[in-house]
Amino acid sequence: MPVHTQGGEPRRPPFHAEAARRLREALGMTPAHVAYGIRAAFGIPVPPATVASWERGESTPTEAELTALAGALWCAPGDLLGAPGTLREYRLALGLAPADLALRIGMDRAAYERLEAGGAWRGSDRQAAALAEVLALPLPALVRFTGRDGHLTELLTSAATTRWQAYVRPVGQVVPLSRQQLRSVLQELHGAYQATMAATLNWGGSDSAEESGRAGRAFLDGILAEFWARAGEPRP
Template sequence: MREQLGLTVGQVAWAVGAFWGRPLHPGVVMAWEVGEALPDTDGVRALAAALWCEPADLVGEPRTLLQCRTLARLTLEQAAAEARMPRDRYAESEARGRWRGSPEQTAGMVAALRPPPAVYVAACGLTGRLRVTLREAVTSWWPNYLGPLGRIVPVRAADLERALDQLHRTYQRLDNLADAGHGQAPHDAELRAAAFLDRIDQHLWDALRGSTG
């Protein structure tokens, strides 16, 4: 984005510093660009202003609660208030990437930050439970697992149904190929089926993105 605008690193550093009201060394901007350092929430906002873009253009799909808050344009205090949680406790949840709120606090956080399902599940420490339940679902009769999975993944039931049906069909094709005869092809299919199950949660996120547009 900087190069498309014809700006130097020094010019972007000056613009970010002007946004902050304090100088910023160009080396910090360069570290952001090459991935050696990451800007905090204020840094993302200032960088977006300097590059004439939205914070979402820099962050992409959020992967942490902090990135969700950045895209929601909320301060730490505002996010804590929306979650009805003391500021320090909310800040700790964000720093550790682990959410420990009550059901009411969780509802407030979700309404304010709108985290993608993957971020929500990871923050709530449910990734392991999700993987186990998904493996059982796609390797058996998946409709029996709609309830348990619906209590883990905060998406519409119709979207979850479509995603599970897609994952089940994909796994069954691989499993059927693995059971067909002998030789290298079935062996390769067996390996692909095992690899599919190893990344089953990632396949769910991909399928949900497709089902929700």
């Protein structure tokens, strides 16, 4: 089931035009050869001019066309995509159909398609682990796709602004990192937040408290990205 924009048009995959051109040229093929391969193997009538348009970045293939193009170029769909940022893009990079992925993680197809279209995660921990394994998801992506970003942000905010020690276990229930690593990262976040607040208060003047509040809010607004960076898991 395609994801649609507000205008009703199917959202195209994040196509890497330059990669497509390089792969075609490395095989000694012309756009006409590629178009023929797509039509012969996949039954999709794509004119050579369309293939050339994809390579110039003037248009992008649909999901079905992307899979066919990868087949014609003897590569994986992921070789024709930019860095994945959505659940659908991670799936496309592996050339999996929604039904295939749903089957592999033990989820109803309709439930998975709702998730990919922006619905809330309704799966189990076992299904979440299977999703991460099948798609090779980075930890930040898994937390985001399973809808735990907001809860994690709340825990991190409390850890930075109060006693961080009390939040090692709750954060560990959301993020499967070692207790030692979590203690270290939460202590660093707490120290960084307190240092930010103290630095602005030490500026002196009647506006120092207001400046401190702004600096503190700015730090907390970015606390999730800061957590992933300090944990060695850059957020996608």
